Amino acid sequence: MTREARFVTVDHAWSGGWSGRSLVRVTDDIDLLGPPRAVHAGLPHLPGTLLAPFTDSHVHLGLIDPTALASGGIARVDDLGWDPDEASLWPEHGRLDQRWPEVRVAGGLLCPPGGYPSRSEWAPDTAAVVVSNPAGARREVERMHDLGASFVKISLNSDAGPVFTDVTLRTIVDAATDRLLVPVAHVQGAGQARRALDAGVARLAHTPFSERLDDDLVERLAARTSWISTLDIHGHGRGGAVHDVAVANLARFRAAGGHVLYGTDLGNGDLPVGVNARELRALQRAGLDLEQLLHALTAGAELGGTGETGRAPSRATWIATPPPTSDPSAVASDWLATATVITPDTLLEKTT
Ligand SMILES: [Zn+2]
Known part of the structure; x- marks a missing residue:
């Protein structure tokens, strides 16, 4: 002091x-x-x-102006995927520059050869960290750890390309957990939420939106994973079938006692930089009241306490x-x- x-x-x-x-x-x-x-x-x-500092638990700082977040109420962010070397500089930047939010990062997005997002337009080529086998999984998790990551971002998107084998997926999750990094999966495509659960993934980067999950699966996910909401990326306030699937999954996850984190996938499409009222209204449709919205927005941080960052x-x-x-x-x-x-x-x- x-x-x-x-x-x-x-x-x-x-x-x-x-x-x-x-x-x-x-x-x-x-x-x-x-x-x-x-x-x-x-x-x-x-x-x-x-209020305790509001957190957006899913952003891509490389696609927005980080200094614009403060006027929108967001004090802390978790960046879930960018060029690892560039992202590794952001936590320190956030500590030194009060105009920035506090930042935790994942580094790159781990994907199999040809998998999402290696052929996507939105991220730099270097954001996709290609992992071909278990040895590569351990090596790349270690590299993210050494760069100062708090998360390991795992791509499990069967709509956009090949996905990891069970053994490679399990190796990534175990290596991340051994290093006290939170394994966070982008889950997309039928059956991928169940695979993430079975591999021990702790957090889903999006509320599952590809399929209506059955009740038994929702209950098991509620017991063992937290979900980042990102409801407003589907329809941007106009709703739609995919949006409705996600809201219905989240409503049952919440009712089963699941841990919900506010997150917007900021940088993905036209979203307000700051607290997104449309995201909050969608969370309300999934059954969250004001108290529960505040828990989702603060993500465990308290005033004068030690939040997830340990300070x-x-x-x-x-x-x-x-x-x-x-x-x-x-x-x-x-x-x-x-x-x-x-x-x-x-x-x-x-x-x-
Ligand atoms: Zn994202």
Whole structure:
């Protein structure tokens, strides 16, 4: 800590749960301390609602302007695939440059020869990391680890080309898990969600959208995987058959107790850079209420706590107005989409 502690009060706060008027300590981090006492009455005051940092758990920073995320309320991002050497620079950039979000990366997208996305237009050629056999799997997972990755992105897309054999897929997952990297799979094509589950994949980069999963499979996925929502990439607010399949799968996954993470696949098509109200409305159609939306948006991060990154966040999310009360579900997504990111400096500037 290099900064002298300052104390402020705030009207409302959400960090794993709601609190009313609260005392906040601002150093290099933003800590929620609890209800203020009488002695704190004259402190500078932050109006509105202070929230744990919002995370987009599926972005491609190489396709957007990272500095535009803060004004849209996104404080942390997980980049799920780009040129590994370029992506390896982003976590440090995010730590040093307060205009950026905090960043975790996967590095490249592991795929078999000729598999997705090696022939896709959206990513640079170097983003596709070709793995031909188990030895190659161990080597490339080790390379992503050494580049500072937090995830291993696994392509399992039978609609767009060949997919890994079971033994290579299992080797990638085991090598990632051994290195404490989260194995995240892009699952597309009939039967691929079941294969990801059977191989031990921990996270799906998209809500499965290729087929209506049967109830037994949804229950087993709910027990062992988390899903990144990405509902709005299907139809961009106009809905459609694929969108409906994804929403129906997510509704049953959620009802079975599955862990849902907010994510947009930002960079894929025309999506707002920041909190996407359409994504939130689709999550509401899948049955998530305001509290559950906040859990999906904060992805385990807390104010003054240690989130998944293992350190206290130096950024928080802020909404200028109080939370909706009369009919929270009707306005929750619009309210959340007015969020912006604050840092210790900008928080103090907003106090009165
Ligand atoms: Zn993606």
